Amino acid sequence: xxxxxxxxxxxxxxxxxxxxxxxxxxxxxxxxxxxxxxxxxxxxxxxxxxxxxxxxxxxxxxxxxxxxxxxxxxxxxxxxxxxxxxxxxxxxxxxxxxxxxxxxxxxxxxxxxxxxxxxxxxxxxxxxxxxxxxxxxxxxxxxxxxxxxxxxxxxxxxxxxxxxxxxxxxxxxxxxxxxxxxxxxxxxxxxxxxxxxxxxxxxxxxxxxxxxxxxxxxxxxxxxxxxxxxxxxxxxxxxxxxxxxxxxxxxxxxxxxxxxxxxxxxxxxxxxxxxxxxxxxxxxxxxxxxxxxxxxxxxxxxxxxxxxxxxxxxxxxxxxxxxxxxxxxxxxxxxxxxxxxxxxxxxxxxxxxxxxxxxxxxxxxxxxxxxxxxxxxxxxxxxxxxxxxxxxxxxxxxxxxxxxxxxxxxxxxxxxxxxxxxxxxxxxxxxxxxxxxxxxxxxxxxxxxxxxxxxxxxxxxxxxxxxxxxxxxxxxxxxxxxxxxxxxxxxxxxxxxxxxxxxxxxxxxxx
Amino acid sequence: xxxxxxxxxxxxxxxxxxxxxxxxxxxxxxxxxxxxxxxxxxxxxxxxxxxxxxxxxxxxxxxxxxxxxxxxxxxxxxxxxxxxxxxxxxxxxxxxxxxxxxxxxxxxxxxxxxxxxxxxxxxxxxxxxxxxxxxxxxxxxxxxxxxxxxxxxxxxxxxxxxxxxxxxxxxxxxxxxxxxxxxxxxx
Numbered sequence: 001x002x003x004x005x006x007x008x009x010x011x012x013x014x015x016x017x018x019x020x021x022x023x024x025x026x027x028x029x030x031x032x033x034x035x036x037x038x039x040x041x042x043x044x045x046x047x048x049x050x051x052x053x054x055x056x057x058x059x060x061x062x063x064x065x066x067x068x069x070x071x072x073x074x075x076x077x078x079x080x081x082x083x084x085x086x087x088x089x090x091x092x093x094x095x096x097x098x099x100x101x102x103x104x105x106x107x108x109x110x111x112x113x114x115x116x117x118x119x120x121x122x123x124x125x126x127x128x129x130x131x132x133x134x135x136x137x138x139x140x141x142x143x144x145x146x147x148x149x150x151x152x153x154x155x156x157x158x159x160x161x162x163x164x165x166x167x168x169x170x171x172x173x174x175x176x177x178x179x180x181x182x183x184x185x186x187x188x189x190x191x192x193x194x195x196x197x198x199x200x201x202x203x204x205x206x207x208x209x210x211x212x213x214x215x216x217x218x219x220x221x222x223x224x225x226x227x228x229x230x231x232x233x234x235x236x237x238x239x240x241x242x243x244x245x246x247x248x249x250x251x252x253x254x255x256x257x258x259x260x261x262x263x264x265x266x267x268x269x270x271x272x273x274x275x276x277x278x279x280x281x282x283x284x285x286x287x288x289x290x291x292x293x294x295x296x297x298x299x300x301x302x303x304x305x306x307x308x309x310x311x312x313x314x315x316x317x318x319x320x321x322x323x324x325x326x327x328x329x330x331x332x333x334x335x336x337x338x339x340x341x342x343x344x345x346x347x348x349x350x351x352x353x354x355x356x357x358x359x360x361x362x363x364x365x366x367x368x369x370x371x372x373x374x375x376x377x378x379x380x381x382x383x384x385x386x387x388x389x390x391x392x393x394x395x396x397x398x399x400x401x402x403x404x405x406x407x408x409x410x411x412x413x414x415x416x417x418x419x420x421x422x423x424x425x426x427x428x429x430x431x432x433x434x435x436x437x438x439x440x441x442x443x444x445x446x447x448x449x450x451x452x453x454x455x456x457x458x459x460x461x462x463x464x465x466x467x468x469x470x471x472x473x474x475x476x477x478x479x480x481x482x483x484x485x486x487x488x489x490x491x492x493x494x495x496x497x498x499x500x501x502x503x504x505x506x507x508x509x510x511x
Numbered sequence: 512x513x514x515x516x517x518x519x520x521x522x523x524x525x526x527x528x529x530x531x532x533x534x535x536x537x538x539x540x541x542x543x544x545x546x547x548x549x550x551x552x553x554x555x556x557x558x559x560x561x562x563x564x565x566x567x568x569x570x571x572x573x574x575x576x577x578x579x580x581x582x583x584x585x586x587x588x589x590x591x592x593x594x595x596x597x598x599x600x601x602x603x604x605x606x607x608x609x610x611x612x613x614x615x616x617x618x619x620x621x622x623x624x625x626x627x628x629x630x631x632x633x634x635x636x637x638x639x640x641x642x643x644x645x646x647x648x649x650x651x652x653x654x655x656x657x658x659x660x661x662x663x664x665x666x667x668x669x670x671x672x673x674x675x676x677x678x679x680x681x682x683x684x685x686x687x688x689x690x691x692x693x694x695x696x697x698x
Contacts, residue, residue: 007693028574147562150568454644
């Protein structure tokens with residue numbers, strides 16, 4: 001334990017640390033004990049060591065045989081071919097028979113209905129969809145700062161063992177109910193067809209305001225034989241052979257008929273420079289391929305809010321080899337693609353999840369009527385945070401701002417290190433607070449941090465990015481009780497816009 | 512809630528490849544490590560999110576992630592910096608997902624029951640409030656030095672591992688920071 005001097009003890013007091021709750025630590029310990037990995041694996045370290053290498057050797061051998069047998073162009077398509085895409089379920093391991101919920105079940109308490117709509121059990125995961133309906137307004141949405149239920153449901157198996165959720169997601173259904181999907185990683189034991197689904201509280205709703213600790217008995221049965229499964233290929237990082245995207249060529253100067261692979265039309269790259277996107281996965285559907293591309297996610301962790309180093313105000317675009325822009329999918333297909341991406345995130349290897357999960361784009365590529373390869377393009381602006389220490393304080397009359405129907409002019413030049421920009425005006429924010437209107441034209445500034453000194457926000461903040469005029473932006477601070485009178489705004493951490501980068505990825509069924 | 516939260520690239524020095532996994536895992540008694548680190552991790556996360564429920568939730572997520580990845584820990588003696596690295600990433604994810612501001616939402620109930628130095632004289636209370644304001648104005652990294660050293664009670668060697676900075680540099684920066692704060696608060 002550190003021997004704190006009196007001043008350090010003063011600092012410690014400012015954090016207002018609460019008493020630790022022993023019940024919480026005991027609960028967590030029990031949860032971790034239930035989560036302990038299989039001891040048999042730990043008991044055989046030497047075998048495990050050898051097994052890792054054995055798997056690697058066998059995999060290399062299989063790939064080698066595949067290369068010889070079917071040619072290198074098809075090898076990638078065969079890797080991880082055990083995956084399939086099941087409509088309305090997502091990406092699943094197809095190596096063992098599927099099971100599903102025998103019949104929907106529901107429970108109603110205090111007028112709130114919790115309905116288990118479906119369950120799908122595959123070799124790699126269990127996916128359960130449930131709906132919460134008739135939620136009173138005070139439970140439906142926790143007020144900002146109020147405790148919210150983050151605890152996902154878990155399963156209790158007939159032998160008493162507990163299976164924790166690996167993730168969940170959800171949203172508001174058109175009828176006003178919340179529909180959530182909860183995922184459990186790993187196989188569900190084949191010898192059990194029953195489980196109890198336990199909800200410590202209703203995830204995403206206000207805590208301690210409605211019935212908690214729901215327990216619902218589930219029964220599973222084999223899924224129908226004729227269930228539709230489309231083959232899916234997840235390209236593992238080690239097999240993601242870089243296939244360089246050709247430099248852009250003007251098709252009028254070099255007719256494509258003279259080249260074996262059509263050259264990428266020049267107009268596709270319209271950024272200051274070109275970088276490469278990778279293909280993460282491909283699903284083959286009857287009339288199309290669903291191809292998922294991604295570019296690396298970059299963030300400056302020193303910036304506490306919105307520290308992304310790429311800003312992407314553009315939609316991704318897909319072209320065929322002739323440079324024809326392919327139409328966007330219809331609304332229903334787009335929803336399916338987003339749902340598919342969500343499932344794909346859970347299947348990405350860890351290093352890919354961190355790097356690509358935030359930047360994925362999935363396109364439905366028609367099987368016919370286009371010329372392959374297709375090119376996906378995502379334009380992004382690069383940005384940087386060159387001044388992380390400097391700040392400036394600007395005083396203003398909060399009462400005047402709050403009583404004025406127009407922005408109150410400030411016209412204060414700001415110089416933070418080498419970065420120049422200007423606070424043009426301050427206006428009252430329609431949600432309760434202040435909006436600070438900046439002109440970042442001179443220093444190419446598109447965002448900064450603002451804090452009202454002595455008045456940390458209790459309702460969050462906001463900012464704008466206008467693609468047509470990125471250097472005129474606002475930063476907002478919102479409050480339950482809006483501070484007024486003489487106020488000081490601290491401006492820091494300017495984000496400076498850099499190059500426009502065209503991330504380009506190519507793909508064809510032959511790759 | 513999607514589960515995109517994984518160990519960040521900040522932690523590679525602690526990690527091993529699969530081939531080394533199991534023998535390392537043998538040497539680690541997770542329960543003991545949990546007992547040693549749970550409360551400091553909770554306090555550290557509380558100092559980030561300022562809300563007991565969120566801090567408990569993030570503490571839970573931190574240890575579940577640590578348990579799931581325990582076999583990748585290169586040196587069991589470095590469990591503490593490793594688990595704090597996970598906790599930091601959980602806190603970053605929390606703010607990124609919710610777009611909340613790290614120093615924003617003080618728990619109202621807590622404010623009433625845990626008012627800063629409520630047993631102190633008015634002068635001392637004012638001094639502590641000034642200090643609190645000064646701390647809130649520090650750079651994110653400076654605030655992190657204080658949280659890791661004073662709230663999480665970590666030795667400089669472990670802070671150095673977490674922040675990937677030389678221990679001597681962190682010591683210098685930390686003590687200069689204390690001097691600066693003390694001078695400002697006593698002005």
